[in-house]
Amino acid sequence: MVTIRILSINYDKCKPDLCGYACLKYCPLVIKGQKNVITIRKGTGKPIINNNTCLMAKKGTCGVCINKCFPRALSVTNLPSIETAGLLVHSYDENGFRFFGVPQIHSGKVIGLLGVNGIGKSTILDILAGMRPNGGDHQESEKGYEHFLSQLKISSFRQFLAEVDANALKVAHKPQIFTHLTEISDSVSDILSQSENQGYYSLTEVIELMEFTPILNRIPKELSGGELQRLAIGKALLQNADVYLIDEPCTFLDFRQRIKMAKIFHQLASAGKTIFIAEHDIAILDFQSDLIYLFYGEPHKFGVISTLAYSTKKGINNFLLGRLKDENVRIRGKRIQFTRVVKERDWEGRPGVEFPAFQKQVGSFNLTVDKGMNYFGEILCILGENGLGKTTFARHLTQSLKSVTVSFKPQFLHRKFTGTVREFLTQYTNLFIGSRAFSIYILKPFSISHLLDKPIRALSGGELQRCFLAGCLGKKADLYIIDEGSAFLDVEERLKATRVIRHIVSKNNAACIAIEHDIQIADALADRIMLFEGTPGSIGRTVGPLTKKAALNRFLKEIDVTFRRDPETGRARLNKLGSRLDRDQRKNDAYYHDF
Template sequence: MGDERSRAARKDRYAAVIDQEKVTDEVRDVALKYDPLNRSGRQEGFHVTADGELHIDDDRVIEEHRIVEHRIPNDAIKIVRLPAERGRLVHQYGQNGFRLYGLPTPVEGRVVGLLGPNGVGKSTALRVLAGLLKPNLGASDGAEWDAIVRAFRGTGVQRYLEDLRDGDLRAAYKPQRVDRLPGRYEGTVGDLLEARDERGSRATAVERLELGGLLGRRTDELSGGELQRVAIAATLVADADAYLLDEPSSYLDVGQRLTVARALSPLAGARRVLVVDHDLVTLDVACDDVDVVYGDPGGFGVVSRPLSARRGINQFLTGYLRSENVRIREDAVDFLRRPGRRVSDEEPVVEFSPLAASFPSFSLRTEAGAVRRGEVLGIFGRNGLGKTTFAKLLAGAIEPDDGEVAGDVRVSYKPQHVEPSYDGTIRELFEEAVGDRGRAFETGVRRPFDLEPLLDRDVGRLSGGELQRVGVALALARRADMYLLDEPSAYLDVDGRTSLATHLRAFVEEGAPCLVIDHDLLLLHYVSDRAMVFEGTPGERGIARSPESVRRGTNRFLKTVDVTFRRDPNTGRPRANDPGSRKDREQKRSGDYYVA
C-alpha cells in the first residue's frame, strides 16, 4: 500500500522523441541554446553525439523542455508526458524513439480487439506477439528472453511469452497492407490456400469468407476487398496457436465486414485471436474483449487493461478509461447527427440518361440522374457492382454502350489503392502535381488535412494512414469540376475519419461536387447530401439507382445486405443488430434498417 502511495506521489515523467531525419543545424542550435538545463550551467540536457545526432538522456527530460519543442520549426522534437508507473516498458525504437508500454493479453477461445489512434503502437504490439519483433524493454542493447518473461510475471502475457521463447507457440500474422500480397505470391487463390492449409479447414474458410468464385484467379487480378478476404483466409487456415490480424476490414463492404467478423471465432476455434481495426462495427461484432491503446502518436503508446467490447469502444470514444482513471483525449468523439442541407435546387454539373456498359464478364446499367453543384454524393453498394465504372462513365474515360452523359467535366480521382511510387518528398510531389495554388491550397487542403508535418517526408516512408491523407489531399488540390474519392477512409483511424468528413463537407461548399465511394457506413451517412445505391450480383451485373435522400438510400442499401443498425444509447455510434434478434425483426418490419 505504501508503495502505491509513493508511486502516486511521483511527478509526471517526460521523454523527448527526436526525428533525426528532421534534425538540421538550426534545430541543433535551438535545442542547445534554449535547453533549460544547459542554460543553468549544468550541461545535462540536449547535446550532439559523436556521430552527429541530437540526444538527451531519458532521465534528464523535464516539462520545461517544451520550451525547446515550441521553438523548433519542423516538429523534429516532441516532448511528451509519459504515463507515470503505468504498465511495463515493452519496446523502444532507439534512443529518444517511440515507446510502447504494456501488451494485450491473448486468451484462448476469445477474440481480443485493439482500438486506438494511428501511431500509438498497435501494430508494434501485434508484431511482438507474432514473434516478428523481440521486445527490448527499453534497453539499447536489447533484452534476454528470461528478462522479458520476468517483466510480465503474474500476468496473462507471461505464459504466452514463455511459449514464444521456447518455440512452443506459433502465430499466424496478417499484415495491414494486403495490397502487397500479389508481389509476394503470383499464383492462384486456390493454390495459395491449398499451400497454406495445415488444418484441413480450407473448404470451411472458402465457404464462410465467400471465396468460391475466386479460387481460379491469380492474386494480381483481385480487387482490394478480394485480396483482404484471401489474406484473412490464408492466415486462418494455418495451424497456429494465435491468429493476429491487422486491419481486416479495409476494402471490405459492410456485408463482408460482418461476414468476416462473425467468421473469426468459428474459424479459429479454441485458439487465440487478436484484431487491430478502426471500424467500430467490425470490432463490436467480432470481439469478446477490447484493449484500448492510447498515448501520443509517434511518441509513446500504452495498452489498457481488457474491457468488454461494448465498454472498451464506448470508453475510447468518450475519452475516459474508468477502471484506470485515465483521460485519453480532451474531447469525446462526437457522432454528429447528419447535418441537413438542401441541394435539390442547385444546378447540375453533370446529367446522365439511363446508361448501359457491357464488358466480357460484367455489365452495368444505371437509372437517370444528375450530380449537382456543392453536394457530396455518397455511393453505397457492395464490392464488384460497378461503382468505379460509373465514375469513369461520368468522367468520359469509358464510353457507354447506350445513353449519354451531358456535361464536359474534369474529374480529379483518388483511386482505391494509393501507391507510394513517387520518388521524393510530399512537398515535391505537390509542387509537381498541382503547382502553387497559393492561399486556396493552404486553407482548403494543406491545413485541414494536416500536411505540414509530412511535407519533408519521403513518400515511400509514409504509413498507410499518412499515405491515405496525402492521396485525398492531392485529389482535392487539383483543379477540377468534380471530385471522386474511392475508399478515402482506408487505414484512417476514428479521429481521421471524423476529420475527413468535416473537412470534405467544407470543401464542397466552394461549389465543385464530390462523389465518395466508401464502406464506412457512419462516414457515408454523415458526409453525404444524397445517396446513390448500387444493387445486383457482385462481379456479374450492377444496377445503379437514381440519387435519392440519404435516409432512403441507406435503408435501400442495408436491405440488400440484410443488416439492421441501432444507435448506442451512450455514444450514438451505430451497432449492428444480431441477425434474427427482436430489434432486428422489428426494424425490418418497419423498413427502418438504420436508426439515425
C-alpha cells in the first residue's frame, strides 16, 4: 500500500518576518534552481509548498524545511489511503485541510455527526448544502469535481448531488456561525415572515415552538446568544425543504430548549425529512439521533468520515473508546472513560465559602437566593433554564464576596483585548506563564501553547473559550466561578476542561461554582448541584444546594426526560421517550438512575 504524504503548514505559527523564509532558503531543490517548489502567496507573504515536487511529500526523505523552521509551522502528514478512508472529497489548499469519504443519505432519519473541532463536519454539511467538492484539486475545481463524480461509488450520495443540481431537492441549512443575523435591521417578526416558504411548520407554529412571541418586535442586535440561535433554527424550519442541515444547534441553549429542539427534529424525520446534525453535546446527540457517523483524523490537516452509520449507542461508545472495530480503525490512542461517582461525599463541617441569602431586582426580573455554602474542594454545579438569574447570581458573588479571592470566567467572551494570548494570560493571571508548573497544569491540558503569539482577536470560539478558562484557572483563588465553560468546545476538549477544573480545585483546596447546560458535563463535574427555578425573564429562585442524585432527579422530572448511565463508558444517556427503560424509571420515580 502506497503511503500518501503532504506537507502541512500551520499559518498561525508561520512567521516569515522572523525566520527569513528558512524553508525557501535551505530547500535543496530550490538551491539547485528547480522552479515552483516553494512559492510565496500574494497578500499574506506566506509560503506554499508544492506537494507534487517536495521530496518529503513524494518520498519521505529530506525534511530540511521542517528542521529549519524554528516556529515549528511545518509538519508532514501521512494521509490515509483510499482503501482505508475512502474517496478524497475536498481540499482547501495545497498545504491545507483534506476531507475523505461521504455519508449515505438516509431518508426519514436524524443523522448525527460526531467528531472533534476542525475534522470536517462543517465541510460535509457545506457540501450537502450545495458547495461543490473539488476532489482534492483546489486549482481546477470543476475538473476535480468531475473526477470526484467518476470515482464516487455511493449511489445515494451521487443521486443527492444530481437532484440538488437540478433543483429537484430542497435543502435548508443552519450554519454553525450565525452572527451575520446581527447585521439585519429588520425585526424578528419581519425576518421570520420573509423566511416563510410553505414548510412543514407554519409561521404561527414556528413562533410558538421557538418561543418567539416576547421578542418579535426586537431586532437581532438586541437578542441574546440563545435567542439568536433559536432565530437561526427557526429560519431553517420555515423552509420547504427535503433535507435539513443543522450545525451545532445546542450552543447558547439551555437543557430544556435542547430537548425541545431534539423533539422538533424527530417530528421532521417522522414526516419523511432527512436531518443531518453536527453536535458536541453527546447526551443530546444520543437522544435525538437515529444513526451516527463518526469523524476522525488530524484536526486542521485531514478528516475522514466513518464508512458505516452506527446506532447511537454503538457510535458514541466507539468514539469514546477510540476505535471502530467494524472498520478495523483506531481513531485515538486512549479511551475516554467517565468517572462514576458511586457514593455522595459528606461535606458537613468542612470549611468553605458561604454566600448569604439575598434578593436582586434587574429591571422587571426578580431573583431570590437562599443562603448556601460551597465547600473547599467541592464543585457546585448550577442547572436551570436561561433567564432565571444564574449569571446574575455569579456576578453578584464576584462583586460582593470580599473575604475571599474570586476568579471569574464570564459567560460571554469578548475580543476587546488588543494583545496576544501570551499577554492576555499574563495580565489575566498576574503570573509568569513561562513557568514549568503553568505549562503542565494549564497550557498543555488546554492545548494553547501554540497560540501564545496569536492575537486574541484572531482566535476561534473554541480557542477563545480555552484561553479564558486558562486565565481563570491559572489564578490562585479561593473560589472559581465558571459560567458555561463548555460552550464552543468539542467533546474531547470539554472532558479535558472537566479534568483540569477538578485538578485545580483539588490542588488549590478551593471552592468552585460551575454554571452548565451540558447534562453530560454537569454529571461528570458536580459534587453537588444547585437548581434555579421560576419563570424565565420574570422570577428566579434557588433550590439547594442538593446532592447530585436528588438535584438531577428533580431537574429531569421537571424537563420530563429520564437518564441512565452507560455501563461500558460511564457516560450519561437520556432514554428514548417511551422506551422500556424510560417507562420503568418513570414508574419508579427514578428520573436519574445511577449504579
